[in-house]
Amino acid sequence: APVSLLSRFRGALVAAVLGDCVGGEFEGAEDVPLDRVLQHLTGLEDETRGDGILQYSDDTAMTRCVAQSLLTRMGFDEQDMARSFAKEYSLAPGRGYGSGVIQVLRKLASPQLSDVFQPARAQFGGRGSFGNGGAMRAAPFALAFRSAADVRRYARFGAMLTHSCSLGYNGAVLQALAVHLSLQGDLALPQKFISKLISEMEEVENDETSRSDAKVLNLAEFPYCARLHRVKELMEQNSVSIEEVISELGNGIAALESVPTAIFCVLHCLEPREGLPERYGGLERTIAYSLALGGDTDTIACMAGAIAGAHYGISAIPQSWLKSCEGAEEAEHLAERLYKLYNIT
Ligand code: 8NA
Ligand code: MG
Ligand code: MG
Numbered sequence: 566a567p568v569s570l571l572s573r574f575r576g577a578l579v580a581a582v583l584g585d586c587v588g589g590e591f592e593g594a595e596d597v598p599l600d601r602v603l604q605h606l607t608g609l610e611d612e613t614r615g616d617g618i619l620q621y622s623d624d625t626a627m628t629r630c631v632a633q634s635l636l637t638r639m640g641f642d643e644q645d646m647a648r649s650f651a652k653e654y655s656l657a658p659g660r661g662y663g664s665g666v667i668q669v670l671r672k673l674a675s676p677q678l679s680d681v682f683q684p685a686r687a688q689f690g691g692r693g694s695f696g697n698g699g700a701m702r703a704a705p706f707a708l709a710f711r712s713a714a715d716v717r718r719y720a721r722f723g724a725m726l727t728h729s730c731s732l733g734y735n736g737a738v739l740q741a742l743a744v745h746l747s748l749q750g751d752l753a754l755p756q757k758f759i760s761k762l763i764s765e766m767e768e769v770e771n772d773e774t775s776r777s778d779a780k781v782l783n784l785a786e787f788p789y790c791a792r793l794h795r796v797k798e799l800m801e802q803n804s805v806s807i808e809e810v811i812s813e814l815g816n817g818i819a820a821l822e823s824v825p826t827a828i829f830c831v832l833h834c835l836e837p838r839e840g841l842p843e844r845y846g847g848l849e850r851t852i853a854y855s856l857a858l859g860g861d862t863d864t865i866a867c868m869a870g871a872i873a874g875a876h877y878g879i880s881a882i883p884q885s886w887l888k889s890c891e892g893a894e895e896a897e898h899l900a901e902r903l904y905k906l907y908n909i910t
Contacts, residue, residue, distance in 0.1 A: 572878035573748050574708055574904045578896040580848060580874025580882055581628060581704055584866030586619040586890035588856055592661070597859040599840050606853060610885040621892045622661040624867040626653050627702040629892070631723060632899040635709040636906060641719040647673045647681040647726050661863075663696050663818065665689065669727045685729040692730055695782070697820040699724025699737035701864045704871035707744035708903040711910070716745045717769065728820075731775040732788065736820025738769055739789055740868050743828050747875035755800065755832050762828070763793045784821070792825035800832055804839075807857060816860025823861055827868035830855045831876070848873050848881040 568576075590605055591597045630649040638645050651674035654662065662670070665688055672684035688694045706720040717738050724737035742765050751758045769775070770787045785791040795813050799805050814829055815822025834850035837843065841850045851873040855866035874882065879897070887893045 568750075568876075568878035570748065571901070571904050572880065573875045574900040574907075575879035575897050576848075576874030576877055576881065577704055577708065577744055577748065577871045578628070578632070578874070578900040578903075579879060579887065579893055580852070580870035580877075581867045582621055582625050582870075582892050582896045583874075583882060583886060583890055584852055584855060584868070584870030585621050585624040585863045586892075587852060587886070588863035588866035589619060589622055589661075591856050591859060591862040592622075592864075594859050594862070597857055597862070599853075599857045602853050602856045603842065605856070606849075606886065609889045610883075618891050619889050620660075621890070622863055623663070623698070624701040624864055625892050625896070626657060626660045627698070628705060628867075629653070629895065629899065631702050632705040632708075632903060635705055636899070636902050639906060639910070640709070641722060643681050643722060643726060646723060650726065663694070663698055665694050665696065666698050666727050669694075673726070682725055682729065685725060685727050688729065692778075692781075693733060694728045695730040695732035695736075695819050695821065696728060697733075697736060697818055697823045697861065697864050697868075699728035699733050700740040700820045700824045701867055703737040703741040704744045704868075704875075705899075705903060706741040707748060707875070708900065708907060711907065713742065713745060713765065716741050717765070731770075731772075731778040732782065732784075732819065732821050735766070735769055735775060735789055736824040739766060739824050740827070740871070742766075743824075743831075743872045744875050747831075747872045750876075752831070752835065752872075752876040755835060756797075759793060759797050759800065759828075759832065763790055763797075766790050766793060788821055789825065792821065793828070796825055796829045796832065799829060805833065811858060811860070816858045816862075816865060818861045818864070823865050824868060826858065827855065827865050828872065830858070830865065830869040831872045834873070846877065846881050848877045849883065849886075 720741035724734040
């Protein structure tokens with residue numbers, strides 16, 4: 566049966582929470598054997614499981630702020646979104662935020678602050694953060710704006726509140742565009758999907774700041790496009806090892822080393838894969854595979870979850886997994902409200 570747009574909206578935000586919650590277990594781990602991932606996921610299905618609820622981290626906390634701000638302001642309002650981030654951080658500072666971004670979040674709490682983009686620009690000696698913290702919370706932009714141009718524009722500004730380096734905000738733009746295309750059903754044609762992302766990013770990265778940041782950081786020209794071309798090559802290969810994915814695409818906390826990786830996880834898991842249970846559907850495969858890469862697992866699984874959830878819809882997410890995830894119901898509620906907003910604007 567075709568997946569309805571409402572189901573895709575719910576799937577996107579709920580699977581993002583799922584990825585964050587189940588990915589927390591392995592965050593920062595270098596070697597994550599697939600056995601351990603499958604054990605962790607099977608453990609969620611155990612009714613008698615004693616270890617309680619899996620808590621969400623900064624990824625979900627900030628995604629909720631983005632969604633809530635877009636809803637209350639019925640669009641992008643940088644002042645409101647900045648205040649929302651600052652308030653969330655002050656109420657729950659222990660959610661595993663990056664060590665740099667907490668300085669921005671503290672400054673954003675100041676009522677005297679007039680330029681809400683200024684604290685982000687002061688990060689890392691004025692270069693700004695290239696972490697994946699802008700990308701991890703980018704999904705709601707794809708649920709709030711219909712046109713790719715608006716998704717691009719507002720995902721960029723939304724990320725710039727904490728990540729002023731082009732590698733940081735361009736990663737957020739890429740993640741939001743991937744969710745945008747997935748909502749339209751574009752993952753039905755995976756080659757076309759990746760080609761569209763490449764041509765979008767060719768425009769996005771073709772500006773002076775992006776070009777000079779790539780040079781200063783000693784990266785290839787058009788760094789996101791270069792990674793997406795690698796994604797395409799890996800897709801065309803018959804077999805791909807975890808080690809190869811990590812060395813070609815990365816699994817780190819930099820947006821460049823995690824957003825293309827998350828996109829690859831989704832594309833790779835569109836089909837059954839060796840080592841993953843046959844009873845798993847595509848969404849379950851995507852989550853399991855993302856965790857098996859190790860590194861920044863909560864964030865990679867969160868981003869892959871959002872893209873995959875937008876493709877498969879809410880019914881592809883096992884209830885038995887969700888019931889252990891803090892914040893899943895709230896995410897579904899936010900998705901429903903964004904769907905209403907999407908349909909009136
Ligand atoms: P951020 O802006 O603090 O960036 C994260 C880190 O990236 C920084 O602490 C720096 O080490 C490094 N970094 C970013 N930009 C630069 C730069 N221009 N020069 C030098 N180093 C730089 O935080 P964020 O919001 O981007 O968060 C990214 C990740 O950190 C998320 O995955 C989040 O969950 C969190 N986190 C990750 C881990 C982990 O082990 N993978 C652990 C705890 C928290
Ligand atoms: Mg996190
Ligand atoms: Mg993380």
